[in-house]
Amino acid sequence: MKRQLLKNTEIEVSEICLGLSLIGVESSEAAAFEMLDRFLDADGNLVDTARFYADWVPGETGRSERILGDYLRKRKNRDRFVICTKGCHPQWETMGTKRVNPQAYANDLDASLRALGTDHIDLYLLHRDDPDVPVEVLLEAMEKARKSGKIREYGISNWKSSRIRALTDAAALRGCRGIRVDQELINYGCMSHNPPWDPSTEAWDHTYPDVLRKADCAVMAFSGQAAGFFHKVCAGKDPAAAGAYYNTPENLRRAAELKKISETTGLSLSALLLKYLLQAETLQIIPLVRGVDREQVERILETLDDTQVDFGDLRDFE
Numbered sequence: 001m002k003r004q005l006l007k008n009t010e011i012e013v014s015e016i017c018l019g020l021s022l023i024g025v026e027s028s029e030a031a032a033f034e035m036l037d038r039f040l041d042a043d044g045n046l047v048d049t050a051r052f053y054a055d056w057v058p059g060e061t062g063r064s065e066r067i068l069g070d071y072l073r074k075r076k077n078r079d080r081f082v083i084c085t086k087g088c089h090p091q092w093e094t095m096g097t098k099r100v101n102p103q104a105y106a107n108d109l110d111a112s113l114r115a116l117g118t119d120h121i122d123l124y125l126l127h128r129d130d131p132d133v134p135v136e137v138l139l140e141a142m143e144k145a146r147k148s149g150k151i152r153e154y155g156i157s158n159w160k161s162s163r164i165r166a167l168t169d170a171a172a173l174r175g176c177r178g179i180r181v182d183q184e185l186i187n188y189g190c191m192s193h194n195p196p197w198d199p200s201t202e203a204w205d206h207t208y209p210d211v212l213r214k215a216d217c218a219v220m221a222f223s224g225q226a227a228g229f230f231h232k233v234c235a236g237k238d239p240a241a242a243g244a245y246y247n248t249p250e251n252l253r254r255a256a257e258l259k260k261i262s263e264t265t266g267l268s269l270s271a272l273l274l275k276y277l278l279q280a281e282t283l284q285i286i287p288l289v290r291g292v293d294r295e296q297v298e299r300i301l302e303t304l305d306d307t308q309v310d311f312g313d314l315r316d317f318e
Helices: 029-041 063-075 102-116 135-148 162-175 209-217 226-236 250-267 271-276 296-301
Strands: 004-006 012-014 017-019 047-048 081-089 123-125 153-155 181-185 218-222 285-289
Touching: 004 047, 017 029, 029 063, 029 218, 029 296, 047 250, 063 102, 102 123, 102 135, 123 135, 135 162, 162 209, 181 209, 226 250, 226 271, 250 271, 271 285, 271 296
Parallel strands: 017 047, 017 285, 047 081, 081 123, 123 153, 153 181, 181 218, 218 285
Antiparallel strands: 004 012
16 A cells, blocks of 8 residues: 655655444454554555544444554554544534534543543544634644644544635634644545535535645545445446435436446446545545455455546546
8 A cells, every 4th residue: 555645744644544433333343453453564554533433332432442542552553553533523412512612622632542542643633613613713722732742733524615714714824733634525426416414514515625725735535435326326226225415317427437437447436436536636635445344454455556547527526
């Protein structure tokens, strides 16, 4: 797996990020340990979790971070990973209640440090936004954490482009570091979609690229496989059952084009959907691929090669 410097940082990261939201949920903790071992063996080092992950499963809060922390303690290999985690997500029991504020930020950060068993987090992101909180207030909280040494770099996830612009302007005005990472839902079908099931998520649109180029930060793309929508449609399944979010006439057209590209190149749909992101020209895109076990990492590794694919006018997310 290739490595690269995260834009405007001294942090070297793998070309893809391994997402850990489902460890201990869709596989055993032992399987998660084997998966992380294999990811390291393949020169992968960037992993993504969140204080909120797996809280929808009864019995434990912060399960994903805790399992990752147990792994790091057992293997004694914290220095081999770049850890990205996130805080200030609504609590599962009160999803409609925003908790994006300096106190929640500080509390979640400290909880993450304890769960992970580390004295610092490489990339710490605000998992959600609250437009009623001034960006200056949140910027101050992020800068305070960075200057304290608890985090190396900070970022955001699921913010409107207008709020990202305001945050970038505020950072420039104050001479602050500014965000170095943004996590957004970006994939082959992200430019055409129906309303999301979770209204706290933000949909990628044509306004984001210019805003993020100005922020001069890296972009971690989650849901890069479009929740399996294109795999299902190309396999002949009913589009209505393939995924309501992506079921639009435009994405059905794109599915047909993707199938043609796959037949012409001999590349799998999974490989093409990854390359669609990895071949970004004006943004540093790091696909975030969710993993549960070693076999899944093996399948991901099989899709990584230097083959360049011409997507033509289908490349429209930049």
